[in-house]
Amino acid sequence: MSMQVGLPIGLVPGDSFVHKLNPLTKGAWVLGYMILAFTTKSLYLLYGMALVALVLGLIAGVRRAMVKGLAILLPVFCSIVPLQIIAPAVPTPWELAGKIGPLSLYTPGVYVALMLFGRIFSCLAIALVLLLTTHPSDLFTSLAKLRVPYMLNFMLAMTMQLIPVFQREVGIIMSAQKSRGMKGSGFSAVLPSFVPVFVGAIERVQQLSISLESRGFGSQGKKTSYRQVSAGPVDWVVGIAALLLPLGAIYSLTHGMLDQAKSLIFPPTLVVSLFVVCALSFLALIFGAAFLTGRK
């Protein structure tokens, strides 16, 4: 029986410059992004990095999938901003921007919220570029060249490949239970779906392990790969350029010049408006999701 469900983030086939880059080159940029994002406090730098990742996604022609992947950040943004405005993650004293009922709203919260969100945003954006433009097998073939153990590599590859399979199974199982009149939400909906999903997963893994062993998995000797990945001069240049990111991180840490906490001023009206808009949006998202789940 066929059934189509939305698959999680995966390769979007293409022939762009980004697609052609060696997976390790792209991996180096993801690593560099993470190091820099979690050391710098500069909003300009964080959102600049995110912008670069978005442009790369645009060049690679993966805009639609990228927007879909980044959409999960909307509730994150809508929750981080109000929480940080109420209780900023910086030492007191906090500058008061205004009051709404019993809630005191503090100006430094906006900067902290934007900084925390910028870190997640930039890292996720560049990670999506890697995931959407790289065939998983190419990534693991490249990692094997770095002498990552074959077994570990294989386990990672299989896990990634099984995610969409399980997601499809969950969709079918939910449909089967709804067809029997099961309510689509609440704790009562969990068990009827949970058991078939896990039993199916265990059976699938058992069959897979037998199938692998019957085809010589675990035998000694050097393994060959069906897919061949090579690194050209462009890959080396772009990969080495990724070193600029950790260098930037070191500069940021040692000089502290990339911290705009004091120089960026947010007017009280903006702080209060941002709080109200984000809090209401978050509530709307939660109730909207609950309503839709109930309808299904």
Place this chain on the structure above:
Amino acid sequence: MSDSSGPLISVRDARYVYATGNVIALDSVNLTVHEGEIVGIIGQNGSGKTTLTKLLNGLLKPTSGHVVVNGADTAKHTVQQMASHIGYVFQNPNHQLFARTVTAELEFGPRNIGVPADEIAERVAKARDFFGLADYMDEHPYRVSFPIRKLVGIASIVTMAPRIIVLDEPSTGQDHRTTQVINDLIRRLRSEGTTVICVSHDMPLLADVVERVVVMKSATVIADASPREVFADAELMARTNLRAPQITQISLRTVVPQGGDVALGVPELADQISSWRSRQSDRREVRP
């Protein structure tokens, strides 16, 4: 809920495009099924059979067009609301079984649609006897053999007593005994007035039990006739890459060219051959 004289299922100009936007699973499909009909749906993989049946119980809502089942427009009802009208037996029983015992599994559906406890017990007992599950009622559904599990899956829908039952590939991977039980089930449902839609690649099963065959190809319905007409249409079979039951193929090559009828089963073919042979011997006897 439905008008007694009107169709039980009415699909009008139904179109379904998957969310990815690039797969048209159904295109301008029209189908009418009346109460008590036993309809087979055949076609190659990807022709739209399963999508069509999923539109019937509201698991999928048509992108355009209308699907009305037992008077209820599926676009305006949830799957749970449709469940009391139409039961859907999934191909793989593992996708629907979860309870600790077979008994609890059979009770799950009727409980969901609010059937009184005493009636549930009655329905479960009836299903237990019909499907031969008496020895397994206290077993965990995953501890019984796959063919029995398949029967439990079907029985769990039958206990909901819907007016329509959709069977998705009921005989795939089943042994002879299970296939025979499924065969008997369809006959019993027909005698009780239940409408059955059977999606299957098992042509002998369909030839044996259905009275109407809907043929799908490339997201549309391309034929809707009796099994005898459909399986005798060599051009249609070739176009859809389907094979008529072997018995039908033998009759088309032997008795039909001699003026006999298209046979769908062994007894029919045996009768045809027998009457053909007696005609032959009659001719020999009258020869001077």
